[in-house]
Amino acid sequence: MASMQEERSTSVAEEARQGLEQQARETQQKLGGSEATTVITEQIAIPAELSQKSKxxxxxxxxxxxRLKKSLExxxxxxxxxxxxxxxxxEQLKEVKGQNAELHNRIADLENQVQSAGAKAKELEMLLKESDQKYAAMEDKMRAYQEKLGVAREDRAKFEKDLKGVHVGLQDREMKMEDLSQQFPKRKLSSTMFRRKALHMLKVSSWFMMMQAEEFKSRAIPAEEKASELDSRASELESALEQEKEKSASLESEVKSLRGKLDADAGHHRVLAERIDELEKVLHGTQEEKDVTVSNLEGEKEDLKAAKAAVADKKENEKAEVESAAEDQAAKKDEARAEAKTQEQEKSGVWSKMLGAFSKADKEEKIAQDKAAEAAEKGEVAAKQGEKAEEKESVAKEASGNQKTLAAELDASRSKAVAGERAAEELQDKxxxxxxxESALKNHGDKLAELSSKLKNLRLERDEAVKKSEGVDGRIQDLESKIAELESEVSELRETNADLEAQLQKVGVQVEKRQKAVAGREKANVKKSEQAQKLQQEVKENQQEVNEMDKEFVEEVKTV
Structure with missing residues (x-):
C-alpha cells in the first residue's frame, strides 16, 4: 500500500511538474523567448497526507x-x-383513429338504414292509408248495399201487399167461380128444360114451330153463346189464377235469393272487415316492433359512441402519461448531464487548485513543519468531507431508487398500454x-318488408275478391292459411327481437362495467402521476442538496 501511495504521489508530482514546466514555457514565450528568460525545473515536495486525500x-x-455516465446511459x-x-x-392512436372513422362510417350506414326503414314505414303508412280508403270505399259499398237491401225490403213489402191484394182478388174470383160453378148446372138445367119445351112445342104444333123458329133461334143461340162465354171465362180465370200463383212463387224465390245474397254479402263483408282488422293489428304490431328496434339501434349507437369516447380518452391519458414520463426522463437526463459537467468543472478546478498549491508549496517549503498542526486539523476536515461524500453516496442511492421507481412506472405505463390494446381488442370483438x-336486425327489417309486401298482396287479393265476389270461400281459406303463416313468422320475429334485446342489454351492461373499470384505472393513474411528481420534487431537492454540498467541498478545498 505504501509503494502504491508513493507511486501515486510521484505520478501526481510528475504531472504537477510537467504542468509547471508548461506554464513556465508559456511565460517564457510571453517574456521574449529562451534568449531573454530561462526555465528552472525542480523536484517539488508535497505532503503525503494531502496528496493521498486529494487522490x-x-x-x-x-x-x-x-456512475453518472452509467446513469446517463x-x-x-x-x-x-x-x-x-x-x-x-x-401507431395505436392512428389505428384507433382509423377504427373510429370506420365506426363513424358504420354509424352513417346505420343512420341510412334507419332512414330507409323510416321511408319503408312511410310507405307502409301510405299503404295503410290506402287500405283505410279502400275500407271506407267498402263501407260505402256496404252502405249502398244496405240501401239497396232497404229498397228491396220496401219492394218486398209492396210485393207482399200486392200479393195480399192478388190473393184477395183470387179469393174473390174463386168465390165468383164457385158461384158460377153453382149457377152453371142451374143454367144447364134451365137450358135442357127450355129445349124440352121447345121440342114439345115442335111436336105439338109444327106450324107454331115453323112460325116461331126464328124467334127460337134468336133465343137459343145467345144462350149457347153466353154459356160458351161463361166456360171460356172460367178457363181464363183459372189460367190467370195459375199465373198469379206462379208470379207469387217467382217473387218469393227472388226475395229468398235476394235475402241469401244480402246475407252472403253481409257475412263476406263482415269476415273481410274482421280480417282487415286482424291484418291492421298485425301491421300495427310490426310497426311497434320496428319502432322498438329503431330505438334499440339508437341506444346501441349512443353506447358505442360512449365506448369510443372512453377509449379515446384512455388513449389520450396514456399518451399524456407516456409523454410526461419521457419528459421526466429527458429532464433527468439533462440533470445528469449538468451534474456530470459540474463534476468535470469541479475536477478541473481541483486540478488548477492543486497546481496552484504545488506552486505555493515551493515558496512555503520552509514553514511546512510549522503547519503540521494545521494539517492535522485539515485531516479532520477531510474526514468531514468523507462523511459528506458518504452522504452524497446515500443521495446517489436514493436517486438510483427513484430511477428504479420511474422504471417501474414506465413498466406500469407499458402494462397500461397493453391493457389498452386488450380493451381495444375487446371493443373490436364487441x-x-x-x-x-345489426345484420340480424337488417334481416329482421327485410322480413318486415316481405311481410308488408305480403300484406299488400293480401289486400290486393281482398280487393279482387270483393270485386269478383266469386269463389270467396276458397280465397278466404287461402288468405287464412297465409295469415296463419304470417302470424307464425311474426311470432318468430318477436322471439328473435326479444333475444336481440336481451343480448343488447347484456352488451350495455358490459360496456358500463368496462367504463367503470376504465374510470377506476384513470383515477389510479392520476394518483400514480401525483406520486411521480412528488418523487421528482424530492429528487430535485436532493440534487440541490448535493450541489450545495459540492460547493461547500470546493470552498473547503480552496481554503486548503
Whole structure:
C-alpha cells in the first residue's frame, strides 16, 4: 500500500511538474523567448497526507463520474424505450383513429338504414292509408248495399201487399167461380128444360114451330153463346189464377235469393272487415316492433359512441402519461448531464487548485513543519468531507431508487398500454358482435318488408275478391292459411327481437362495467402521476442538496 501511495504521489508530482514546466514555457514565450528568460525545473515536495486525500477525492469523483455516465446511459436507454413506446402509442392512436372513422362510417350506414326503414314505414303508412280508403270505399259499398237491401225490403213489402191484394182478388174470383160453378148446372138445367119445351112445342104444333123458329133461334143461340162465354171465362180465370200463383212463387224465390245474397254479402263483408282488422293489428304490431328496434339501434349507437369516447380518452391519458414520463426522463437526463459537467468543472478546478498549491508549496517549503498542526486539523476536515461524500453516496442511492421507481412506472405505463390494446381488442370483438346483431336486425327489417309486401298482396287479393265476389270461400281459406303463416313468422320475429334485446342489454351492461373499470384505472393513474411528481420534487431537492454540498467541498478545498 505504501509503494502504491508513493507511486501515486510521484505520478501526481510528475504531472504537477510537467504542468509547471508548461506554464513556465508559456511565460517564457510571453517574456521574449529562451534568449531573454530561462526555465528552472525542480523536484517539488508535497505532503503525503494531502496528496493521498486529494487522490482519494479524485478517485471518488472519478467513480461518481463513471456512475453518472452509467446513469446517463440508462436514462438514454429509458428515453429510447419511452420514444419507442410513444411511437407505438402513436401507431395505436392512428389505428384507433382509423377504427373510429370506420365506426363513424358504420354509424352513417346505420343512420341510412334507419332512414330507409323510416321511408319503408312511410310507405307502409301510405299503404295503410290506402287500405283505410279502400275500407271506407267498402263501407260505402256496404252502405249502398244496405240501401239497396232497404229498397228491396220496401219492394218486398209492396210485393207482399200486392200479393195480399192478388190473393184477395183470387179469393174473390174463386168465390165468383164457385158461384158460377153453382149457377152453371142451374143454367144447364134451365137450358135442357127450355129445349124440352121447345121440342114439345115442335111436336105439338109444327106450324107454331115453323112460325116461331126464328124467334127460337134468336133465343137459343145467345144462350149457347153466353154459356160458351161463361166456360171460356172460367178457363181464363183459372189460367190467370195459375199465373198469379206462379208470379207469387217467382217473387218469393227472388226475395229468398235476394235475402241469401244480402246475407252472403253481409257475412263476406263482415269476415273481410274482421280480417282487415286482424291484418291492421298485425301491421300495427310490426310497426311497434320496428319502432322498438329503431330505438334499440339508437341506444346501441349512443353506447358505442360512449365506448369510443372512453377509449379515446384512455388513449389520450396514456399518451399524456407516456409523454410526461419521457419528459421526466429527458429532464433527468439533462440533470445528469449538468451534474456530470459540474463534476468535470469541479475536477478541473481541483486540478488548477492543486497546481496552484504545488506552486505555493515551493515558496512555503520552509514553514511546512510549522503547519503540521494545521494539517492535522485539515485531516479532520477531510474526514468531514468523507462523511459528506458518504452522504452524497446515500443521495446517489436514493436517486438510483427513484430511477428504479420511474422504471417501474414506465413498466406500469407499458402494462397500461397493453391493457389498452386488450380493451381495444375487446371493443373490436364487441363491434363484431354488434355488426352481427345489426345484420340480424337488417334481416329482421327485410322480413318486415316481405311481410308488408305480403300484406299488400293480401289486400290486393281482398280487393279482387270483393270485386269478383266469386269463389270467396276458397280465397278466404287461402288468405287464412297465409295469415296463419304470417302470424307464425311474426311470432318468430318477436322471439328473435326479444333475444336481440336481451343480448343488447347484456352488451350495455358490459360496456358500463368496462367504463367503470376504465374510470377506476384513470383515477389510479392520476394518483400514480401525483406520486411521480412528488418523487421528482424530492429528487430535485436532493440534487440541490448535493450541489450545495459540492460547493461547500470546493470552498473547503480552496481554503486548503
Amino acid at each position: 482519494e477525492h479524485i478517485d471518488f469523483l472519478e467513480s461518481e463520474n463513471a 440508462q436514462c438514454e436507454e429509458a428515453l429510447e424505450m419511452a420514444n419507442q413506446e410513444t411511437s407505438k402509442s402513436n 363491434e363484431a358482435k354488434l355488426e352481427e346483431k
